[in-house]
Each structure stands twice: as C-alpha cells, then as structure tokens.
Amino acid sequence: MTAAAVTRRVASVAVLLAAATLLTTGCGGDGGGGKPTGEGRSTSAARKAATRPPDGQATSGTFNSSDIGWIQLMIAMDDQAALLLGLVPDHSSDAEVEKWAKPVAAGYRRELVQLRELLSRAGVPDTNPHHGHDMPGMVTEEELRTIEGTKDAAFDALFLAAMREHLDQAAKIAHSERSAGTDPATKKLAASVEKTSLTWRARLPEATSGRP
Numbered sequence: 001m002t003a004a005a006v007t008r009r010v011a012s013v014a015v016l017l018a019a020a021t022l023l024t025t026g027c028g029g030d031g032g033g034g035k036p037t038g039e040g041r042s043t044s045a046a047r048k049a050a051t052r053p054p055d056g057q058a059t060s061g062t063f064n065s066s067d068i069g070w071i072q073l074m075i076a077m078d079d080q081a082a083l084l085l086g087l088v089p090d091h092s093s094d095a096e097v098e099k100w101a102k103p104v105a106a107g108y109r110r111e112l113v114q115l116r117e118l119l120s121r122a123g124v125p126d127t128n129p130h131h132g133h134d135m136p137g138m139v140t141e142e143e144l145r146t147i148e149g150t151k152d153a154a155f156d157a158l159f160l161a162a163m164r165e166h167l168d169q170a171a172k173i174a175h176s177e178r179s180a181g182t183d184p185a186t187k188k189l190a191a192s193v194e195k196t197s198l199t200w201r202a203r204l205p206e207a208t209s210g211r212p
Helices: 003-018 043-051 065-085 095-122 141-148 152-180 184-203
Strands: none
Touching (some): 065 095, 065 141, 065 152, 095 152, 095 184, 141 152, 152 184
C-alpha cells in the first residue's frame, strides 16, 4: 500500500468517528491515488447514495440516514471479508489461522443475513454504493487478488493484516452507529458487531514466518 493510500485511510477513519451521521464518508478519496469505482460514480455521489435512500424510495420511519449508511457499509465490508475468509482452507498453512477463521466465517454469514433483513425492512434496495471503493476496513478487489495469489506463510501474513484492519474499523463504525442511529434493531445489531469484532480481534493469531 502506498504512503498516500495509508494517509487517505487514516484521514477517513477520523472523519467517520467525528461525524457519525456520515458513516460512509471514508469511501475513496479526492486524489491521492484513489481507485475509480466500478460504477463510474464520483465520491460525492457515492456518499449521497450511502446516507439516504434512493430517489422515490421511502424508508421505514424508525431508520435515519446513519442506520442506512451503516447497514450498506457493513454489507459491503462483510461481503469482501467473507470472500477473504473463504480463501483460508486452500491457502493457509497455519492451523491456528484455520482454527480462528472457521467460526469467524460462519459469523459473517449470519451477520450478512441480519444486515440484509434490516435493509429490506428499511425499504432500501440491496445495491452496493461502495463498489470499487478503497476505504478503511475494506478488502478491495485488488487486495483480494493479491492475497489469493499467495500461499502458506505469505498468505497468512497478508490475510491477518487485512482482517486486523477490517475488524478494527468494523468495531469503530459500529460504535458510532450505536450513538448516531435511531432504529432499535439496527443499533442492537451494531452493538453485537462491535462486541464480536473486538472479540475476534483479540483472538486473532499473530503472523509468523511459518510454524513447525
């Protein structure tokens, strides 16, 4: 990752924590080497799509823009993390990594079902306004291809680094949603996401150069 990309990601985290109602402000970046989106939309347009329902699509009265923004952002992040976790059985050489990843992958599958149920209840289409964006905690398509091209200790090191960043960011934005959101079920799920992210993060194995 380039220094510009690291700077952009750090700045994005600060924005997310300082303005919880703009939970998806971390998408992309203005210059600084940001990657273009697969949908060809500007960062500004992506932010609007993530923090309000699409034109003509009214949401349930208990949801505010932070609820919708958090749900959409978590679906995008978890979808990519699930793909990364799916690589472990065929690429990892570390039994501790495989042991850690199996229940986490199952947890993400359950979490994605809950998130999509909330999005449906809110009356918002299951689209991805973050497609192709480089943001804190997001495993990008480029990163996924790079990690998929490795095996054994090299894979484990990249996998653990990506999951560490993902879990740290998931906990931070879930914490923000708990104070900025209004829908009780969404805030309850955010509390669960924060707790499980911190738990999984604490149990994350350390990267090694290969275990005997």
